[in-house]
Amino acid sequence: MAVLSDLSAAIGLVGWDREVAMPPRGAEARGRQLGTLATLVHRELTREDVEDALVALEEHDGLDGDARAMLAESRRVRDRALRVPEALVRAEAEASSRCIAVWVEARPANDFPAFAEALRPLIEVKREIAGALDIGDEPYDALLDEYEPGARARQLEPLFAELRERLVPLIQPARERSGALLPERRWPSAQQMDLADRISRAVGFDLAAGVISISAHPFTQGNGPGDVRFTTKPDESDPMVSILSTLHELGHALYEQNFPIGYDRTVLYDAPSMGAHESQSRFWENHVGRLAAFWRFIDPDLRARFPEQMADLRAEDMQRAATRVTPSLIRIEADEVTYNLHIALRFGLELAMLRGELEVGDLSEAWNDGMERLLGLRPATDAEGVMQDIHWASGSVGYFPTYTLGNLYAAQLTEALERDLGPLEDLVEAGEFAPVLTWMRTHVHDRGRRVPTGELMREATGHELGVDAFVDHLRRAYVERA
Amino acid sequence: MAVLSDLSAAIGLVGWDREVAMPPRGAEARGRQLGTLATLVHRELTREDVEDALVALEEHDGLDGDARAMLAESRRVRDRALRVPEALVRAEAEASSRCIAVWVEARPANDFPAFAEALRPLIEVKREIAGALDIGDEPYDALLDEYEPGARARQLEPLFAELRERLVPLIQPARERSGALLPERRWPSAQQMDLADRISRAVGFDLAAGVISISAHPFTQGNGPGDVRFTTKPDESDPMVSILSTLHELGHALYEQNFPIGYDRTVLYDAPSMGAHESQSRFWENHVGRLAAFWRFIDPDLRARFPEQMADLRAEDMQRAATRVTPSLIRIEADEVTYNLHIALRFGLELAMLRGELEVGDLSEAWNDGMERLLGLRPATDAEGVMQDIHWASGSVGYFPTYTLGNLYAAQLTEALERDLGPLEDLVEAGEFAPVLTWMRTHVHDRGRRVPTGELMREATGHELGVDAFVDHLRRAYVERA
Numbered sequence: 001m002a003v004l005s006d007l008s009a010a011i012g013l014v015g016w017d018r019e020v021a022m023p024p025r026g027a028e029a030r031g032r033q034l035g036t037l038a039t040l041v042h043r044e045l046t047r048e049d050v051e052d053a054l055v056a057l058e059e060h061d062g063l064d065g066d067a068r069a070m071l072a073e074s075r076r077v078r079d080r081a082l083r084v085p086e087a088l089v090r091a092e093a094e095a096s097s098r099c100i101a102v103w104v105e106a107r108p109a110n111d112f113p114a115f116a117e118a119l120r121p122l123i124e125v126k127r128e129i130a131g132a133l134d135i136g137d138e139p140y141d142a143l144l145d146e147y148e149p150g151a152r153a154r155q156l157e158p159l160f161a162e163l164r165e166r167l168v169p170l171i172q173p174a175r176e177r178s179g180a181l182l183p184e185r186r187w188p189s190a191q192q193m194d195l196a197d198r199i200s201r202a203v204g205f206d207l208a209a210g211v212i213s214i215s216a217h218p219f220t221q222g223n224g225p226g227d228v229r230f231t232t233k234p235d236e237s238d239p240m241v242s243i244l245s246t247l248h249e250l251g252h253a254l255y256e257q258n259f260p261i262g263y264d265r266t267v268l269y270d271a272p273s274m275g276a277h278e279s280q281s282r283f284w285e286n287h288v289g290r291l292a293a294f295w296r297f298i299d300p301d302l303r304a305r306f307p308e309q310m311a312d313l314r315a316e317d318m319q320r321a322a323t324r325v326t327p328s329l330i331r332i333e334a335d336e337v338t339y340n341l342h343i344a345l346r347f348g349l350e351l352a353m354l355r356g357e358l359e360v361g362d363l364s365e366a367w368n369d370g371m372e373r374l375l376g377l378r379p380a381t382d383a384e385g386v387m388q389d390i391h392w393a394s395g396s397v398g399y400f401p402t403y404t405l406g407n408l409y410a411a412q413l414t415e416a417l418e419r420d421l422g423p424l425e426d427l428v429e430a431g432e433f434a435p436v437l438t439w440m441r442t443h444v445h446d447r448g449r450r451v452p453t454g455e456l457m458r459e460a461t462g463h464e465l466g467v468d469a470f471v472d473h474l475r476r477a478y479v480e481r482a
Numbered sequence: 483m484a485v486l487s488d489l490s491a492a493i494g495l496v497g498w499d500r501e502v503a504m505p506p507r508g509a510e511a512r513g514r515q516l517g518t519l520a521t522l523v524h525r526e527l528t529r530e531d532v533e534d535a536l537v538a539l540e541e542h543d544g545l546d547g548d549a550r551a552m553l554a555e556s557r558r559v560r561d562r563a564l565r566v567p568e569a570l571v572r573a574e575a576e577a578s579s580r581c582i583a584v585w586v587e588a589r590p591a592n593d594f595p596a597f598a599e600a601l602r603p604l605i606e607v608k609r610e611i612a613g614a615l616d617i618g619d620e621p622y623d624a625l626l627d628e629y630e631p632g633a634r635a636r637q638l639e640p641l642f643a644e645l646r647e648r649l650v651p652l653i654q655p656a657r658e659r660s661g662a663l664l665p666e667r668r669w670p671s672a673q674q675m676d677l678a679d680r681i682s683r684a685v686g687f688d689l690a691a692g693v694i695s696i697s698a699h700p701f702t703q704g705n706g707p708g709d710v711r712f713t714t715k716p717d718e719s720d721p722m723v724s725i726l727s728t729l730h731e732l733g734h735a736l737y738e739q740n741f742p743i744g745y746d747r748t749v750l751y752d753a754p755s756m757g758a759h760e761s762q763s764r765f766w767e768n769h770v771g772r773l774a775a776f777w778r779f780i781d782p783d784l785r786a787r788f789p790e791q792m793a794d795l796r797a798e799d800m801q802r803a804a805t806r807v808t809p810s811l812i813r814i815e816a817d818e819v820t821y822n823l824h825i826a827l828r829f830g831l832e833l834a835m836l837r838g839e840l841e842v843g844d845l846s847e848a849w850n851d852g853m854e855r856l857l858g859l860r861p862a863t864d865a866e867g868v869m870q871d872i873h874w875a876s877g878s879v880g881y882f883p884t885y886t887l888g889n890l891y892a893a894q895l896t897e898a899l900e901r902d903l904g905p906l907e908d909l910v911e912a913g914e915f916a917p918v919l920t921w922m923r924t925h926v927h928d929r930g931r932r933v934p935t936g937e938l939m940r941e942a943t944g945h946e947l948g949v950d951a952f953v954d955h956l957r958r959a960y961v962e963r964a
Contacts, residue, residue, distance in 0.1 A: 037492055
């Protein structure tokens with residue numbers, strides 16, 4: 001476990017460098033280096049003496065609960081690795097490399113047929129991998145299970161159906177009460193990064209064990225308790241993007257910084273799933289960062305760094321810009337009300353592809369029809385439609401639903417936290433983030449990967465996974481507001 | 483070879499991050515991660531099927547010269563790895579980790595006895611490793627051979643003796659003609675980094691395949707043709723430090739950027755030795771960077787970035803500051819005339835330790851006596867004496883002499899280059915770096931690690947390794963100047 005943890009940290013750092021520091025001509029070799037490291041992980045996992053060790057431990061009587069959980073998770077990870085033949089691993093790496101390369105060119109050129117031709121063999125390989133893994137009730141489940149262990153398509157379908165049904169009617173009333181964009185002015189990057197630093201310290205991120213940097217696509221990367229990093233991306237025309245992305249990544253980073261120290265260098269030093277991880281980023285981004293109280297709290301910090309830009313703006317104006325609702329074609333620009341409809345569309349399409357009910361070549365039309373049905377917008381180009389995300393091109397099929405699971409869990413966690421601590425609004429207004437973080441530590445972070453997400457969330461919130469808390473939150477924040 | 487090259491790039495990147503980005507609390511885990519990667523290198527090198535492959539290739543008739551060289555170098559590296567038992571590798575890692583930790587505290591506390599107690603077992607392990615390696619005529623040779631393949635103590639001893647004899651008489655006359663320090667003023671870091679960028683482009687460093695960053699101790703790190711990085715360290719009270727360190731690291735970086743592309747991901751994509759590598763850094767730092775012509779060449783760039791600071795300074799003042807001679811206790815602050823005496827001292831002491839002629843406990847006194855004899859200065863504390871460098875604490879015994887070899891080779895290469903291209907002074911004054919870089923490519927970079935350093939330098943310069951060119955250079959530049 002320790003060797004795998006060290007290798008995974010090396011992969012993390014080499015990947016971090018790719019986004020943050022690598023010169024353009026380094027890309028090709030970097031891909032090969034990461035491929036070699038992944039091969040070594042596979043080799044370490046599938047060594048025969050690992051089997052002997054696992055069997056010996058499985059037959060051992062004296063293991064405590066933590067050790068049993070480590071053993072079970074190690075076995076699960078090894079089984080996954082053993083089930084997929086190396087030829088299939090290589091085939092996926094090649095198909096996704098090619099598909100990414102095609103996507104990079106096809107997106108700006110709006111060339112869906114080229115993209116479809118590269119995506120088709122990749123989906124085929126994913127289906128073969130799903131067959132080899134043989135997890136769940138249908139091929140899609142095996143792919144989903146990689147990101148969200150235990151989740152199944154048949155459990156997600158009614159969830160997304162209910163979401164669609166309850167979200168669509170909220171859009172119009174939310175738009176009617178929506179605020180204005182910020183007026184045009186320039187917000188220097190250096191000041192935005194300084195603010196990111198200030199916000200991070202305020203909510204409890206330990207910068208002696210952390211780094212904040214800049215990359216084109218913000219992300220978080222944890223390398224054990226002493227080294228957790230995240231990036232943001234200052235947009236000089238709009239500070240909102242980097243403030244909210246800082247809070248989002250901070251949610252991930254605080255989680256990574258607070259796994260139980262006793263699990264360091266084991267398979268349990270992790271979140272139980274991507275959905276659980278996303279619950280933390282969405283909590284800080286949406287349930288803290290879009291509160292009026294948050295904008296009052298950081299108002300002095302904003303003014304200190306942007307005295308001229310803020311001269312005619314009130315905290316309220318900032319909060320209204322942060323909660324603006326307007327249906328958009330692009331997922332990563334979506335507001336909190338419409339975001340999950342973007343995910344519902346993607347989930348439905350990837351599931352249909354894996355079930356053989358949708359041809360890759362028909363994806364563009366199905367996408368455009370779905371967008372029109374859900375958001376009343378029809379993409380004029382595939383660049384702002386089916387080709388907008390890198391996920392499918394990179395082989396991440398079954399990943400999208402975890403974003404929505406994160407949103408649902410975040411709302412349920414917020415309800416439970418407020419039952420224990422009182423209104424979040426009051427805590428945030430006073431800058432009292434410590435009890436909030438402590439609550440999350442106790443109920444989420446401290447479990448590491450020891451228990452499955454469903455169980456962890458049930459114990460933390462007292463409820464099964466559902467959409468009520470989330471829809472209630474949206475109604476209060478977007479429909480019932482003044 | 484490709485797997486080892488990828489692993490070594492990963493080690494490089496993880497190490498780069500440690501110096502450039504890692505948060506303080508990440509240090510402990512980082513050490514373990516690098517240890518795990520080193521173990522995996524050892525494991526890959528010593529795999530049994532590697533032996534089969536080597537033997538099959540050695541018995542193969544159809545290999546060309548490059549392939550034969552790759553095979554021989556692979557065999558050499560594998561033999562080294564096989565000869566040192568894993569227990570000894572671990573023992574060295576542990577002893578050096580402990581010794582570094584002690585050194586970090588003992589140096590500021592001026593506690594030589596504590597340092598000696600941690601160094602003694604490390605020297606003992608190094609001696610055991612030398613015994614296991616069994617290379618050359620005496621234990622020291624095996625250690626030296628790791629950094630400078632083929633070099634032997636008995637060959638270096640007369641070289642250092644001659645250097646001592648011929649350098650000491652130069653010091654006083656050089657001091658008498660030495661220039662003044664720059665007057666005190668503030669030189670902002672950001673402008674220094676911008677100048678580093680400008681200088682790098684001017685001499686031919688490809689920034690589409692390179693990175694320049696900042697670290698406490700400047701260094702260069704190559705990860706193949708597409709990604710070569712170096713750091714510098716701006717000192718806001720003195721721009722000279724970062725300009726000369728930029729040129730020094732550029733020498734290393736240009737070498738890394740110009741190994742033959744056909745050797746990428748093989749053992750030949752490297753310099754044949756540390757001394758060869760250092761010849762390049764010293765060439766750009768000392769034979770280009772301390773020329774009056776260089777300071778005239780960058781004068782407009784300096785003025786553009788530092789208009790007020792440069793207002794009353796001439797290019798000549800800058801060059802005189804860059805060639806100031808003043809004996810110092812500290813190696814990394816030493817001028818070109820006295821630098822190799824610092825190395826001579828260290829070489830003599832580490833050789834005596836390995837030969838069992840000097841007890842670790844007597845190192846401090848021997849150091850101070852040697853400094854007094856060579857430079858007429860006696861350290862008041864061990865912090866500015868025997869404990870100033872991290873090298874021994876980190877287990878780098880046999881490394882110091884390569885600095886001097888680099889200086890000697892650089893002077894010999896400069897002589898040869900000027901025979902072919904005419905005075906460097908004229909080329910540099912005109913900013914004509916391209917022919918200079920092309921000459922180095924043709925005679926040094928393009929060979930990669932295919933031929934041993936001695937042979938490479940003999941072919942490039944027409945001479946055996948010696949001190950004449952270097953001493954002539956010093957006499958011209960420091961004694962015969964106006």
